[in-house]
Amino acid sequence: MTCVPGARAPTWPRGYGGTVTTVSKDAQSADQTAAAAGPSPDLGALAAALAPGALLTDPAGVAAYRFDFTADEGAGMPLAVVRASSAADVQATVRWAGAHGIPLVPRGAGSGLSGGSNAIDGCVVLSLERMRAVEIDPTTRTAVVEAGALNVEVKQAAAEHGLWYPPDPSSYEICSIGGNVATNAGGLCCVKYGVTTDYVLGLDVVLADGTLVRLGGQRIKDTAGLSLLKLFVGSEGTLGVVTRATLRLVPAQQPPATLVATFDDVADAARVVVAIGSRLRASMMELMDQASINAVEDHKPMGLDRDAGAMLLAQSDAPGAARGEEIAVMEQLCSEGGARECFTTTEPYEGELFVAARRAAIYAIERRGTIMLEDVGVPVPRLPDLLSGIAEIARSNDVEIPVVAHAGDGNTHPVVVYPPGDVEARNRAAQAFSQVMSLAISLGGTITGEHGVGRLKRDALPEQLGPDVMALTHRIKHALDPQGILNPGAGF
Structure with a gap:
């Protein structure tokens, strides 16, 4: 399973993600008033x-x-x-x-x-870190998992039965299923296999009054009552606390074939991504720009092309001969799109090395300075415009913004980097961080594709959702948590 490669993903240090917040202090103070008052x-x-x-x-x-x-x-x-x-x-x-x-x-x-x-x-x-139970039912192809179980633990347990849990964040070895549900996490395989919500069949949720409700279950089809189950996926702990999840499993992925292509310009690579997406459904389509390629090479030399403006990593796990046919189509489209070089392989180990390089990218970028990590996404045809716009934002604010991307579904991770302790540079970086989110919204996109709004992007959410949807969101929050005790200040 190349989406869970044999090469281990980096064990990130505690500082991963930088030291930045975009939450207004006024909002934080309001959230903390109740906690600060009284005995x-x-x-x-x-x-x-x-x-x-x-x-x-x-x-x-x-x-x-x-x-x-x-x-x-x-x-x-x-x-x-x-x-x-x-x-x-x-x-x-x-x-x-x-x-x-x-x-x-x-x-x-x-x-x-x-x-x-x-x-x-x-x-x-x-x-929820101590709640780690994982039970696999191979007959129903489901896993019943406590919220603290790690993503990798579910994958390993499923693999013992010839099954697979596809959602695979780069942090899959250290992130929990409860956290994945809270943010609706994705990963490298979601271009073909979808994100967390596509695999959640049931949830046990503790509501703000302490009531434990069980939503859904091991059944595949269920239209009884309102679709409350999905309301809690991606709600970031603001509506209830997920204690257990029932997850859909699929047959184990076949060993994929891999294509790696380099380009002079990241926008050219993005246009090839659009072309590939219009012809077939790759099982992975990842993108790294020149700055992220060089960050990985500086951190752990792997022989990547430092002179390339971008690297496209794509895979096909189609059955039988179709696998090679899809790789051939992707190679042709890369060549027609101006690729500097194309490399293809059916050897799993070789593919896993490139996947490991991609998974290491953000950690490697963090070593270049303090970072502000974006998670913006756009409709795939707008990906070239997004990447070109990010480059312009970097130039106008005099900051570095390396980009890695789940390019096949339009989800990107621009990483704004600035020198630690440089207040002026931090202010420019914060402005660039905000401008990247506004750019994504203007292209019909989102401020977060898989990491969640959290506290870092809360101020940008109204720009995307608008006043009516924000008001509806607050009405739902008040109905389920009238005291506002569940994760105040996060999400919205």
Whole structure:
């Protein structure tokens, strides 16, 4: 399975994602008012309602849960951390928080890239990391998974039965299923196989009043009642706390054939992506620009072409002879689109090396300075315009913006880089960060394709959704969480 290559993805350090937040301090202050006011709540009562050892109050231990991989030093300090080991622990925590008006910040593995699990002052961080059970039912081709289980653990358990769980974020070895559900995570294979929501058949969710509801299940078809299940996928812990998921599995992926093509210009590569997408459905179509190629080579030399303006990595896992036919079509389109060089292989190990290089790109870019990581997406035909526009934004703001992309579905990760400690450069970077999101919106796109809004992109959301949809969103939030205790300040 090349989408889960034998070469390990990088084990990212805690600083991955930079130290940047775009959340307005006024919004943060409003969210923290309830937590700051009034006497300290009775943590003893909370501890008594939980499994032994679940409550963490030691300042050093609590501080480790302040932020996700965005490493935002502006994150608040939690009052305590609950490391739940069961849905009952989650229910007890939510009920206690509701009784005391204490904000709750749900947390999976802490690998998020948008500040969605960053703490606010006086909150309780509700960690699901201890809830790791995974059960595979090969007859129904489903997995019943607790929220703290890692994506890779689900893949490994499924593989023992000849099955596969396709969603594969670059952080698949360290990210949790609960976090994947919270952000509707994607990955390298989603151009053909879809994102998390396409595999969620059921959820157990603890609501803001502590009620545990079970939505969906192992059945494939179900039109009974409102489609509440999907409401919680991508809701970033703002509507309820997911404790368990029922996931759809598929037969194991066949070993793919791989194409790697280099181009003088990233926009030329993007136009070839559009051409390929109009002819066939590749199982992977990833893009790296020159800056990201060189960042990977600086970090771990792999023989990539440093002089290329862009590198396209594509794969086909079509059955039988169709696999080679699809690769041949892609190679022809690359040649017609001005590729400098094309390389194809049916050897899985060779393909896995290129996939490993792509997965390492963002970590490698981070070594160049402090970063602001984007997650913008556009309709695939607008991808060349997006990439050209990002290059212009980089020039006009005098910042570097390397780009890696899940090009086949139009989802890109521009990474704004600036020197650590340079306040003027940080201000230019923040302006570029905002302009990239506005550019994506103007092209009919989105500010986030898979990382979630979190706290970093919250201020940009109204520009994309508009006042009517924002008002509807707040009405749904108020209906499910009238006290506003679930992850305040995240998502919207």
